[in-house]
Amino acid sequence: MFDNLKSLGITHPEVIDRYNLRQEAHHDILKIYFRKDKGEFFAKSVKFKYPRQSESAEQLSENEAQRINPNLSYVIEELDQLCQQNPLEVDLKNKILEDLRHLEAVVSNKIAEIEADLDRLTRFK
Numbered sequence: 708m709f710d711n712l713k714s715l716g717i718t719h720p721e722v723i724d725r726y727n728l729r730q731e732a733h734h735d736i737l738k739i740y741f742r743k744d745k746g747e748f749f750a751k752s753v754k755f756k757y758p759r760q761s762e763s764a765e766q767l768s769e770n771e772a773q774r775i776n777p778n779l780s781y782v783i784e785e786l787d788q789l790c791q792q793n794p795l796e797v798d799l800k801n802k803i804l805e806d807l808r809h810l811e812a813v814v815s816n817k818i819a820e821i822e823a824d825l826d827r828l829t830r831f832k
Contacts, residue, residue, distance in 0.1 A: 709789070711781045715755060724750060726786045727802075731813075733759045735779055739786070755782075 709720040717723070717739070727738045737755045759773035 709785050711778070712785050715753075715782065717753070720785070720789055723786065723789050725790060726783075728783065729806075730759075733773065735759060735775060737779060737782065755779075 709717075712720045712723075722741050724740045724742045726740065729736050729738075735757045737757065738752055739755075740750045740752045743750045757776040757779040760776055761773055
C-alpha cells in the first residue's frame with residue numbers, strides 16, 4: 708500500500724500530515740509535511756519537483772498545453788487517501804503567509820541573480 712510514496716523514500720506514509728501542490732514555471736512542486744513530534748517547533752517536510760508534460764509533441768508554440776506528470780498523479784491519489792483518513796482543517800491565513808514568504812524568497816533570489824549579471828556586464832566594459 709502507498710507504493711508510490713514509498714518509491715519517493717517516504718518509509719512511513721502514516722505520519723504525513725498534509726501536502727501542498729503548486730506550479731512554478733514548467734514544473735509542479737509537491738511539498739509533503741509530516742506530523743510534528745512533541746517539542747518540535749516546525750513540521751518536517753520534503754519537496755519534490757516534477758516537470759510538466761506536453762500535451763502533444765507536434766505542438767511547438769510557446770503557449771502549448773501542458774499536463775501534470777503521470778507519476779505525480781499517482782502520488783497525489785495516495786496523498787488524498789491519507790489526508791482524508793486524517794481530516795485537517797487548513798488555516799487559510801497561515802497558508803497565505805507561507806505562500807507570500809515563498810514568493811518573497813523567489814523574487815529576492817531572482818533580483819540577486821539579475822544584479823550579479825549586471826555586475827558582470829559592468830566589469831567587462
